[in-house]
Amino acid sequence: MPQSIPEPEFDELYRELILDHYRSPRHNEPLVDADVVAEGYNPLCGDEIELRIDFKNGSVSDLSFGGRGCSISRASGSIMTDLVIGKPVADVRKLSELFNKMMTDPEAEVPEELGDLEALQGVAKFPVRVKCATLAWHTLEDGLKQREEGGHAVRHEE
Amino acid sequence: MTIDTMRLREDFPILKREVHGKPLVYLDNAATTQKPQAVIDALVEYYSSYNANIHRGIHALAEEATGKYEATRQKVADFIGAPDASNIVFTRNTTESINLVAQAWGRKSLSAGGEIVLSTMEHHSNLVPWQILAKEKGLTLRFIDIDDDGQLIAADIERCIGEKTKLVAITHMSNVLGTINPVREIADRAHQHGALILLDGAQSVPHLPVDVQELDCDFLAFSAHKMLGPTGVGVLYARNELLEEMNPFMSGGEMIRRVQLEESTWNDVPWKFEAGTPNIGDVCAFSASLDYLTDLGMENVRAHEIELVQEAVRRLANVPGITIYGPESAAGKGGVVAFNLEDVHPHDLGTVLDHHGVAIRAGHHCAQPLMKRLDVVATGRASFYVYNEPTEFDALIEGIEAAARLFRAPVHTGA
Ligand SMILES: Cc1ncc(COP(=O)(O)O)c(C=O)c1O
Numbered sequence: 352m353p354q355s356i357p358e359p360e361f362d363e364l365y366r367e368l369i370l371d372h373y374r375s376p377r378h379n380e381p382l383v384d385a386d387v388v389a390e391g392y393n394p395l396c397g398d399e400i401e402l403r404i405d406f407k408n409g410s411v412s413d414l415s416f417g418g419r420g421c422s423i424s425r426a427s428g429s430i431m432t433d434l435v436i437g438k439p440v441a442d443v444r445k446l447s448e449l450f451n452k453m454m455t456d457p458e459a460e461v462p463e464e465l466g467d468l469e470a471l472q473g474v475a476k477f478p479v480r481v482k483c484a485t486l487a488w489h490t491l492e493d494g495l496k497q498r499e500e501g502g503h504a505v506r507h508e509e
Numbered sequence: 510m511t512i513d514t515m516r517l518r519e520d521f522p523i524l525k526r527e528v529h530g531k532p533l534v535y536l537d538n539a540a541t542t543q544k545p546q547a548v549i550d551a552l553v554e555y556y557s558s559y560n561a562n563i564h565r566g567i568h569a570l571a572e573e574a575t576g577k578y579e580a581t582r583q584k585v586a587d588f589i590g591a592p593d594a595s596n597i598v599f600t601r602n603t604t605e606s607i608n609l610v611a612q613a614w615g616r617k618s619l620s621a622g623g624e625i626v627l628s629t630m631e632h633h634s635n636l637v638p639w640q641i642l643a644k645e646k647g648l649t650l651r652f653i654d655i656d657d658d659g660q661l662i663a664a665d666i667e668r669c670i671g672e673k674t675k676l677v678a679i680t681h682m683s684n685v686l687g688t689i690n691p692v693r694e695i696a697d698r699a700h701q702h703g704a705l706i707l708l709d710g711a712q713s714v715p716h717l718p719v720d721v722q723e724l725d726c727d728f729l730a731f732s733a734h735k736m737l738g739p740t741g742v743g744v745l746y747a748r749n750e751l752l753e754e755m756n757p758f759m760s761g762g763e764m765i766r767r768v769q770l771e772e773s774t775w776n777d778v779p780w781k782f783e784a785g786t787p788n789i790g791d792v793c794a795f796s797a798s799l800d801y802l803t804d805l806g807m808e809n810v811r812a813h814e815i816e817l818v819q820e821a822v823r824r825l826a827n828v829p830g831i832t833i834y835g836p837e838s839a840a841g842k843g844g845v846v847a848f849n850l851e852d853v854h855p856h857d858l859g860t861v862l863d864h865h866g867v868a869i870r871a872g873h874h875c876a877q878p879l880m881k882r883l884d885v886v887a888t889g890r891a892s893f894y895v896y897n898e899p900t901e902f903d904a905l906i907e908g909i910e911a912a913a914r915l916f917r918a919p920v921h922t923g924a
Pocket residue numbers: 539540602603604605632634635680682683684709711712732875
């Protein structure tokens with residue numbers, strides 16, 4: 352565990368679960384021949400992420416997350432993959448909405464559906480880092496939209 | 510040390526504050542510097558004793574304010590070795606100074622087929638205005654690349670600057686790598702081909718002795734806020750003939766001589782380029798920063814930063830997993846160190862350091878093409894100034910080591 356960092360807020364930002372997803376991101380291997388490829392870019396920090404999404408019967412059947420980003424953006428994307436795979440698109444949209452809400456209100460109670468994303472709640476107290484957390488979700492939303500519109504590659508900019 | 514930092518730090522009230530319960534270690538000087546009490550006092554003095562609009566009033570306050578504003582112009586001219594105060598135009602910042610040249614000189618004097626030579630280490634401020642101008646006028650941009658030591662490639666300088674070159678716009682000192690470019694040689698080559706040279710002096714003027722006549726540059730742009738001065742004041746130095754032939758930049762009050770309903774004539778230089786009420790208070794306060802730096806001596810400022818950058822590089826290089834970007838030798842490097850720590854994103858590093866009281870910059874430093882060239886998305890950057898001292902690097906190194914412990918996979922010791 353880290354030493355000499357007494358601030359509670361700081362520990363709230365870098366929760367162990369976040370560090371774990373950062374060090375060993377899930378679904379990190381890019382999907383081959385994915386239905387949709389969505390790129391996300393945060394011009395503020397230069398971070399670039401790539402989502403590859405497969406769909407089946409109205410659900411997100413598989414999802415990979417890769418690219419270059421900070422611990423918050425990587426953990427957010429990694430937890431997202433765990434949570435989203437196998438869920439109907441409508442439910443995924445709902446999760447995204449709940450997550451965005453959580454990022455704008457650090458005090459609000461975290462709905463149960465968000466599961467491990469709860470670990471990211473502390474990020475809301477660090478305004479400069481909120482975009483790191485939302486990049487993956489906004490990129491996913493763009494990917495879903497792209498699927499609806501029948502296109503293939505999209506690029507989201509924060 | 511030639512600069513007595515312990516004494517000097519007393520002049521900077523902000524250095525007494527704490528951040529997250531730790532003494533502030535301010536290492537973000539390339540972004541903006543802190544201000545000595547003398548500059549803060551000068552600003553207060555302006556507003557509490559001679560605030561007035563300049564150049565037009567006939568009352569005592571207006572005369573005093575005009576006198577102080579114009580005296581600062583002379584002081585700026587002296588500071589950079591300009592022949593005359595009329596070579597100095599006040600703007601808002603470096604960015605505006607460069608835009609002024611692109612608009613007032615570039616739009617008038619450049620035409621399709623001409624080339625502007627830049628480098629891959631430019632700040633967006635010295636890149637985007639030229640991109641826009643190039644699109645509008647059908648110009649070609651050419652880029653001098655850097656080598657692995659972060660130096661401009663000499664052969665590239667020769668290759669890029671030629672008969673079609675109309676302007677070389679280049680940074681004197683990189684805000685990321687710290688590289689101090691051989692701008693006199695570049696100026697000579699530009700002039701041999703009948704081209705002009707603009708220096709982005711945002712990082713050089715605050716940190717090195719700069720003499721525009723020795724450097725033989727045609728334009729020089731810099732910002733007061735990066736040299737102990739207030740925000741909101743920039744400088745454009747230009748040779749007199751150029752200012753005379755250039756179009757106005759903004760128009761309206763102050764920059765005119767005679768206004769008729771259908772047309773107008775322009776004021777003399779440099780006022781032709783200062784439309785509307787300028788930032789009088791901050792220009793007057795900038796005067797105090799110039800005095801402060803002149804008293805220290807720019808040679809001493811540079812010597813102090815060489816010591817700092819040597820020590821910083823030495824300490825950082827000892828941290829496992831550190832990559833340092835830019836020139837190896839401190840002789841050709843300003844007080845800036847860009848670096849990355851393996852397995853740790855610079856933003857995370859910045860957040861951890863902040864909680865150790867250490868302010869660094871993390872990101873692309875407004876130099877995205879350079880980041881691409883270095884094949885990174887971002888870097889950390891520590892940058893120094895007159896009030897920094899080597900003992901402050903203890904907190905920097907501690908913070909970096911804490912970040913390494915936090916973000917790297919824990920090594921199980923079996924305990
Ligand atoms: C090399 C360089 N050029 C230009 C600028 C822009 O300066 P300003 O933001 O004061 O216009 C900066 C600083 O940010 C810089 O470091």
